[in-house]
Amino acid sequence: MKLSLGLLEVSGFALAVNTADAMAKSASVKLVGIDTCKGGGWMTIKITGDVAAVDAALSTGAAFAVKHGGLIAKSLLARPDTQLMQQVVPSKTKVEQPALTPEPAEAQPIAQEAVSKTATDEVTPDQEGEPTVDFPDGKVTCNLCQDPLCPRQKGEPRSKCIHARGHA
Template sequence: MAKQAVGLLETRGLACLVVGVDAMLKSANVELAGPMKQVGSALCNAVITGDVAAVKAALDAGAAAASASGEVVSAHVIARPDEAIEGVLPKAPAAERARK
């Protein structure tokens, strides 16, 4: 896997997830791994990737911002994930991957 860390933010409700993702992307050099997902029962999640320090900093900022506007269910960093994890991570749309 090219990225050194994966960060997961799960909230109850889409609005506070959008606030959290906005804060994560503005606070550190991380990328959103595909679209945000609605899990069910009002649970929504987003996955970011980047180096370990950037993902940790972004996730802390995102969780703080999201908790100010709603409920954060989980915020977790996976440092140096196994290559098999790449198969379960959300993928960016093909048009977006072509631009990179």
């Protein structure tokens, strides 16, 4: 699919930047650049993309520029010639180099004494028959029952609440 080219001319750099932002957010287009024109403080915003996206972005940009009193002209070239695209949209000559990956740190062996001391299978007398319940820092996640044990999060269906009707 061939790209289309959109040109929008506005007066002032600040308006050009804000208009380009609105255009880029409104449709799936690529912002090629913002160029200055000779005299008058006019700026040309260049975008590329498919025809419908560029047309939508140009309409958004033109409406934004009219609202701020700075629209000069707009133009859409649906399928411009490759020679024109080479002139208007310069190709990137800079080769992107891959990002450097940090080297992993060397693993240090774990002392056997530390492992043997922590891995004990002994049961203390106070742990034998009593079930223990760990409260998650007392944070209440369910706004219906205010029970810290309830797994329901705020915004989830009521049926996930442990105190919901029909779930006993």
